[in-house]
Amino acid sequence: MSRTMKQCLHLGNTNVLGVISLIITLGSLNVKVAECRAIGLGNSEYSAINCRKHSATLTDFGGVGDGKTSNTKIFATAIANLTQHASDGGATLIVPSGKWLTGPFNLTSHFTLFLQKDAVILASQDEKEWPSVALLPSYGKGRDAPDGRFSSLIFGYNLTDVVITGQNGTLDGQGSYWWVKFKKKEFTLTRPYMIEIMFSDQIQISNITLINSPSWFVHPIYSSNIIVSGLTILAPIDSPNTDGVNPDSCTNTRIEDCYIVSGDDCISPKSGWDNYGVKFGKPTKNIIIRRITCISPDSAMVALGSEMSGGIEDIRVEDLTAIDTQSAVRIKTAVGRGAYVKNIYVRNLNLNTMKYVFWMTGSYGSHPDPEFDPKALPVISGINYKDIVAKNVTYAARLEGIPNDPFTGICISNVTMELSKEQHKLQWNCTDISGVSNNVTPTPCEELQQKVFMN
Template sequence: MFGSLLSLLCFLVMAPSMNSWSAAADVITCSGTVTMRYRSDKISITDFGGVGDGRTVNTLAFRAAIYRIEHLRRRGGTLLYIPPGVYLTESFNLTSHMTLYLAKGAVIRATQNTWNWPLIAPLPSYGRGRELPGGRYLSFIHADGVRDVVITGENGTIDGQGDVWWNMWRQKTLQFTRPNLIEFMHSRHIIITNVIFQNSPFWNIHPVYCSNVVIRNVTILAPYDSPNTDGIDPDSSSNVCIEDSYISTGDDLVAVKSGWDEYGIAFGRPSSDITIRRITGSSPFAGIAIGSESSGGVENVLAENINLYNMGIGIHVKTNTGRGGVIRNITVSDVYMENARMGIKISGNVGDHPDDKFNPNALPIVTGIRINQVWGVKVQQPGLIHGIKNSPFTGICLSNISLNGVAGLRTTPWQCSDVSGGAQRVTPWPCSELISTDGGGSCAIPF
């Protein structure tokens, strides 16, 4: 249909079977979490009337193409090819066993008809929209209950045109929670790679209630002042790999979540086995964040080889009274940060509540946080660790950390309360609650 060149390109991109964790030139990847499938069946959006002139609305073309993929069910699935051009469209849903492939120069751009944007129910682990009570606007590209889905290409762009939504947020005229750019719900075996995401109305990439997800080699862009434009938010999901990507947004670059207060506690699905590596970016908020919505629990997170510039906070673990949930076995290592308001923050008084029905006695447990090999320059305050009086944070272990201040400015010292753990080779020296350790006991980490 597109000639031998596209067939060869698709084979080169899709054919490798990655059945195990692999290393190439000593670069470890976790892309074996999901196998990349080759699709022998290929269709183009132009076959369904798609026009990439930046003016024609292509909603019917996208929906017709995906309807064909869903109902014809070709063996091995189908690749939907988006050729160069700007394809304006309203929101649409993906289906199982498909690849959305954006050629170089291809742009899938959201319309700005907020008055006609579809609504869906709130997430059960949140109980309401994240911003406002009631439902929420459907994500621009949405999928629920799918498996074996790939979004990839030659660094084409998915553009949410979020400025109209940001202005509604600033002017307080929103009626419901803004749409994410991409959301997968109740889905598994998802790969997102080699695509640029920009100007999301709200969170950019949101896998929720998912498993076996790989997000790698992506670029995520939004203005520094764009509200709540988190980069990647794995939420009540397991076996998620995020690596080799550049993120510059108006909120947390990567934030691991698992539900909000009583709703997240009742839903009871944690985020677990999350790997984040080789991420570079900037944001007025956090680089690597855990929470603050963490009521289902967060465990077994590894973040390593992170480079952060012009940050609010480099590493942020955040929860609150009423959240409940257990945050444990979090390891962050090999982080460089430059020009940050704060280097490390682990706090039990961050984030709001969905309503007044939360249980104030639902105290989160935070234990086993290991932060190692962190170097920072122009960091105004090295760190703050504030646990909760009736639920102190334990096993907070810091090693080989140097967070240098801004020349000519007085550096704010570490602040700590309701915390226990250990520290070794940390500059400036942290609070007395973190005793000097040789790496034994509850802080058995390599120094």
């Protein structure tokens, strides 16, 4: 038996054990999930990792939901007031029906932000309401501009037990203002994200609608024990960098039952950028991504990287649907990234109208600055795809490793791809990669040796 074959079989076994371990770990959160009720919600119940003893409504603090009056100070006052209950069962802030214009505000621990049905939090388009925050240590520079970055609309730092949920209320980032200025290169700071939670533990973001973020929608970073569930995320398909959910240097994360239409990757685990990410050294690991529907004609359903310099490992992707999307589960890396992407297990994909089903690239050369180490080569290994049905496919695969740094242990099995009328003659473009395949149509490139192996 070849080394690659052993690696594929080993991957299958270790991933089962890894997923069981991950489910048990996240099970500690599931045990806590309860049906909660807060004063002001009537008989309505909602699921949360923790219920709260105290609650208040935004109007209790003078909030005005006319879509014109700024509530930035109101949110800050309300949350500061409710912080006093953190050690006494925590508190819920209820955002009632209405349009609540606001700049960024910071959350607190043992706290729930609850958006009632027909509640809309509108992001202010007045830049004076948006403070700057420190650069991310694992990135070193702002992704849009080197001078810094705007605070996210909803921001949290060093928190424990935070819930953002509701009756499918809406966060509206009013992103067109930011997209236009970004395209004109008028910013000296990186655009805001919609939700960013940093250095925190026990996070739940669920059952709300998020539309038109200035940039990334949901960005947990340097955090652990995270549930992202039941989100509807919508942005124009030509909007810049509107990634849906980006767990970044995070551990034990579950992303499930979401519907995402995006101008960029629907879901993108990350872990820092080039030498900054290598130095910070915090990987993203133990991630389950399941039951997601993605529409993104110019990007991926799931992208691993390209900022992966702290490492990405032990990722399970299953039961996903992509419609009119550029690629399925894509790996993006480059010389200078260092670290690794390993032990990735993908199964049960339903794909319709795809440019690429399989896409890996080792030349995704976006760098924060010229100071990256050209000797920092990423290790890509143990990548397992199985049980995939794809229709209307332009290219089966584009698999491009790095010269003298090949991607290894790529295992593809039980895949049927129906080609489009625009199909290209060369369906499999493979360089600097190795692996095995079994029961794949159309026939893979010779670098993926056809073998019979257990799945």
